[in-house]
Amino acid sequence: MIDLDKPATATPPQFLKFHATGSEYFRIWIVNLLLSIITLGIYSAWAKVRRNQYFYSSTELAGSSFAYHGNPIAILKGRIVAAVVVGAYALAGQFSPVFLGIMMLVMAAVVPWFIWRSLQFQLHNSAWRGIRFRFDGTLRAAYINCLLRPLLNLVTFGLATPYIHQRLKAWQFNESRFGQARFATRATVGNFYWLYAGFMAVLIAAGVVFGVLFAMQMASVAGRSPAEVAMRGMGVGAMLGGAAFYLLFLSMGPLFVALVQNLVWNHASLAQHQFRSHVIPARMFLIIFTNLIAVICTLGLFLPFAQVRLMRYRIEALQMIPDGSLDDFVAQTGADVGASGEGVSDFMDFDFSL
Amino acid sequence: MNRDDSAAPAVAARYFDGRTSRLHRVTLTVADGVAQVSGEAERSAPLAGLRVSERARHAARKVTFDDGAWLEIDDRAAFDRLLAATGHRDSHVVRTQQSWRGVLLALAVTVVVLAAAYLYLLPAAASWVAAALPVEAERQLGQGVLEFLDKKILAPTRLPVARQQQLQQQFAAMIAPEADAPTWTLVFRSSCIGPNAFALPSGDIVMTDQLVDLLKDDQAVMGVLAHELGHLHRRHLTRRMVQSSAVAAITWVVFGDISSLLTALPTVALDMKYSRDAEYEADDYAVAMLRRNGINPEHMAQSFIKLAKASGDHGPSYLASHPATDERIARIRAAR
Numbered sequence: 001m002i003d004l005d006k007p008a009t010a011t012p013p014q015f016l017k018f019h020a021t022g023s024e025y026f027r028i029w030i031v032n033l034l035l036s037i038i039t040l041g042i043y044s045a046w047a048k049v050r051r052n053q054y055f056y057s058s059t060e061l062a063g064s065s066f067a068y069h070g071n072p073i074a075i076l077k078g079r080i081v082a083a084v085v086v087g088a089y090a091l092a093g094q095f096s097p098v099f100l101g102i103m104m105l106v107m108a109a110v111v112p113w114f115i116w117r118s119l120q121f122q123l124h125n126s127a128w129r130g131i132r133f134r135f136d137g138t139l140r141a142a143y144i145n146c147l148l149r150p151l152l153n154l155v156t157f158g159l160a161t162p163y164i165h166q167r168l169k170a171w172q173f174n175e176s177r178f179g180q181a182r183f184a185t186r187a188t189v190g191n192f193y194w195l196y197a198g199f200m201a202v203l204i205a206a207g208v209v210f211g212v213l214f215a216m217q218m219a220s221v222a223g224r225s226p227a228e229v230a231m232r233g234m235g236v237g238a239m240l241g242g243a244a245f246y247l248l249f250l251s252m253g254p255l256f257v258a259l260v261q262n263l264v265w266n267h268a269s270l271a272q273h274q275f276r277s278h279v280i281p282a283r284m285f286l287i288i289f290t291n292l293i294a295v296i297c298t299l300g301l302f303l304p305f306a307q308v309r310l311m312r313y314r315i316e317a318l319q320m321i322p323d324g325s326l327d328d329f330v331a332q333t334g335a336d337v338g339a340s341g342e343g344v345s346d347f348m349d350f351d352f353s354l
Numbered sequence: 355m356n357r358d359d360s361a362a363p364a365v366a367a368r369y370f371d372g373r374t375s376r377l378h379r380v381t382l383t384v385a386d387g388v389a390q391v392s393g394e395a396e397r398s399a400p401l402a403g404l405r406v407s408e409r410a411r412h413a414a415r416k417v418t419f420d421d422g423a424w425l426e427i428d429d430r431a432a433f434d435r436l437l438a439a440t441g442h443r444d445s446h447v448v449r450t451q452q453s454w455r456g457v458l459l460a461l462a463v464t465v466v467v468l469a470a471a472y473l474y475l476l477p478a479a480a481s482w483v484a485a486a487l488p489v490e491a492e493r494q495l496g497q498g499v500l501e502f503l504d505k506k507i508l509a510p511t512r513l514p515v516a517r518q519q520q521l522q523q524q525f526a527a528m529i530a531p532e533a534d535a536p537t538w539t540l541v542f543r544s545s546c547i548g549p550n551a552f553a554l555p556s557g558d559i560v561m562t563d564q565l566v567d568l569l570k571d572d573q574a575v576m577g578v579l580a581h582e583l584g585h586l587h588r589r590h591l592t593r594r595m596v597q598s599s600a601v602a603a604i605t606w607v608v609f610g611d612i613s614s615l616l617t618a619l620p621t622v623a624l625d626m627k628y629s630r631d632a633e634y635e636a637d638d639y640a641v642a643m644l645r646r647n648g649i650n651p652e653h654m655a656q657s658f659i660k661l662a663k664a665s666g667d668h669g670p671s672y673l674a675s676h677p678a679t680d681e682r683i684a685r686i687r688a689a690r
Contacts, residue, residue: 130370
């Protein structure tokens with residue numbers, strides 16, 4: 001809806017800004033953590049609302065911040081249901097394979113529903129400039145994207161993963177709304193296959209390097225008896241190598257998520273507006289790797305700082321390229337909002353925003 | 355900055371009406387318990403119907419109307435004075451979060467609570483759960499584990515039936531060190547995981563041929579069986595299950611935000627102590643049982659030495675999940 005009183009103004013490209021700081025989030029985090037522990041987890045729903053409100057209102061696009069409206073009671077209800085299901089699953093695994101099998105089926109049946117509800121909850125409770133986001137995906141599509149299509153991997157030995165991933169991301173994006181405006185991403189299945197192939201090549205190269213180092217270490221101890229090797233441990237070199245390998249392994253997940261962010265957002269649009277994501281893989285990896293070391297060395301106290309540091313990099317890498325004014329988004333009218341958002345619970349911290 | 359005549363200042367803000375994303379530059383004033391928005395948009399509302407977002411140094415501050423419209427505050431200093439003038443107070447949680455003294459106190463209390471829970475509360479709770487859960491329930495839940503293992507890592511025993519019966523009768527004749535010992539079934543199997551013995555929730559004590567062959571000493575075999583009976587008698591399976599799930603849940607609460615993979619490391623490290631404690635408890639039980647039946651616990655110490663030697667040759671085995679052998683042997687000998 002164009003405001004006729006003034007001409008549509010061109011808006012220059014807008015980078016997202018993130019004003020949260022590690023020290024401020026540390027203070028929020030530690031108080032949240034204490035209250036969550038002494039209330040046996042009940043407060044964690046309120047903690048989530050406080051955390052999200054802080055992060056959302058610290059995130060700025062075109063001079064205006066975001067807002068989080070999540071209701072802690074709804075989050076608590078969802079968490080109780082999720083805890084019961086996940087807890088039963090974990091206990092079943094400890095006791096008997098038969099129960100485990102039953103619980104795996106139950107999990108498979110409910111997880112797509114959890115994800116669907118969580119996406120609705122998260123978007124419905126996010127807003128910018130007074131307009132809420134929304135998720136319009138159907139439950140049927142949730143089961144196709146999160147349960148049926150992943151089953152393809154049973155017969156393709158994982159080769160369908162990029163395809164499954166692309167379909168899931170496309171579903172999330174194309175069913176997301178900001179007011180009445182639609183999100184979309186044009187990232188194709190081919191794009192995803194290239195991303196996976198490139199990432200696998202890097203992983204294999206890293207694996208070969210570590211394999212060679214490990215073989216050299218083995219060769220250096222080959223002359224000694226097994227008992228002697230066991231007594232002396234594997235040597236400092238091998239210890240450091242093992243630690244580096246573990247940290248590398250831990251860094252890969254977040255790094256990959258960031259690369260998917262680039263891929264999806266570089267092809268994303270909201271109505272006629274476009275987006276760019278400028279995450280540099282090497283820079284991202286450095287942040288994740290140093291974060292992990294700092295978290296381990298501080299026994300977890302660096303955690304909130306690490307989180308803010310990572311979020312800042314990922315958020316500030318995002319850029320919106322508006323086509324025309326950003327004043328013209330229109331909220332969805334009454335009834336439709338209720339149908340897709342209110343009364344929905346949040347079951348998982350399903351990270352959609354990036 | 356323009357000031358209102360009243361004590362409460364006028365606050366520069368941006369108003370979003372909740373219907374479009376259009377930005378309206380406005381000022382906010384409060385008089386007689388009613389907030390007045392004026393400028394590019396006009397609106398008034400009683401203070402009771404407004405929600406003020408929590409204070410944070412780096413986050414934008416908002417005032418939300420009941421229909422979803424909101425004000426984003428530009429002049430934060432003036433807004434703070436306005437809030438003070440209207441008698442608005444931050445919640446206790448926000449005040450704690452904004453003061454370093456409160457934060458350090460929260461940190462100290464968190465550390466103390468977590469340490470107390472880890473050292474005392476969780477072991478006590480696990481014992482309580484084990485006591486409350488009937489043995490029959492545990493056994494019912496444990497059905498199917500042996501069949502599963504039979505398919506995966508265990509093969510039928512090659513020990514002669516007479517030998518099996520002899521060991522079975524010898525152990526059955528022993529008296530447990532404490533009353534109300536649970537019933538057990540001794541199961542012989544051959545395994546691809548080397549010399550091993552373990553107790554299952556179903557009450558089965560699995561003994562591998564390789565272990566019997568390795569020990570070559572029936573009294574040492576009795577020691578190993580007594581150790582496994584100790585696990586059953588002290589309800590270690592249920593207690594360990596409670597402990598490890600609680601540790602996993604708590605580390606997830608603390609560390610889960612950053613990486614669910616990272617939580618694996620502290621979970622394993624923290625759970626190790628409980629695992630060790632359970633082994634020591636079972637060792638003590640076995641020593642008491644051997645003594646009660648007139649067997650020198652040194653037989654058990656010797657069995658650990660043999661197992662340690664065997665694990666040097668065959669990679670991971672029975673001792674992998676257990677405390678250091680030297681410590682356990684020293685403990686057994688000290689118990690004399």
